[in-house]
Amino acid sequence: MTMALSKRMVIAMALLCLQGCSEAQDRVRVDAAKPSRQVTMNYELVRDAVRSFLSTWLIERDPGRAVLFFGKDAFKNEAMLSASCAGYIKPNERTSETARRAGVDKFLRDFVPAEAKPALSAVLNRAAVAALEKQMAGKLTNDPNVDLFAVAKLTKDDLPLEESKESDYLRLHLPASFYASFVPIDEGLIYFVWVPEGKTWKIYHASLVCM
DSSP states (O other): OOOOHHHHHHHTTTTTOOOOOOOHHHHHHHHHOOOHHHHHHHHHHHHHHHHHIIIIIIIIIOOOHHGGGGGTGGOOOTTTTOOOTOOOOOOOGOOOOOHHHHHHHHHHHHTTTOOSSSSGGGGGGGGHHHHHHHTTTTSSSSSSHSSSEEEEEGGGGSSSOOHHHHHHHHHHHSSSSEEEEEEEETTEEEEEEEEEETTTTEEEEEEEEOO
């Protein structure tokens, strides 16, 4: 599956778009300027979780183990993979946990590289990462040029305000703050929402940026 990544799309969607949230941007900038010990620790844990997930999924090509990075509540998430271009879960099956699990499994398998790759640098789109860094300046908590994926610490206020079943559902069920990772594969962009589960960070939501 290939999804064209455009500058307009990055601006529109970088986490479910992060549109015009000036107050949220200010909070992120304050956090960046005066990071607490807990925020720093959490960031390191989530960055490591993202890297481990991507390595298991894309380098080891093991979707069976990659699905273990999804949290216990992920398959209760009726907004999972709900982007119009996804098509992994039928609309009339969104209330079925079995259908959501099957959809996530197919999604992970669809993006496994056909041939083994030596490192994430051979899978992830470096040009798209550079575009993400430029468009999400002030929101990122990592260096995407080093990690080759982007991570942002967000709050529910960062979700778009326009009517959307996906964002409405996430606003209702997400904790007050969370992380989102943006993964550029080929010409497409996939994003994951990470929430704390015990002493680890787990994926609660996954979706695609559509044309």
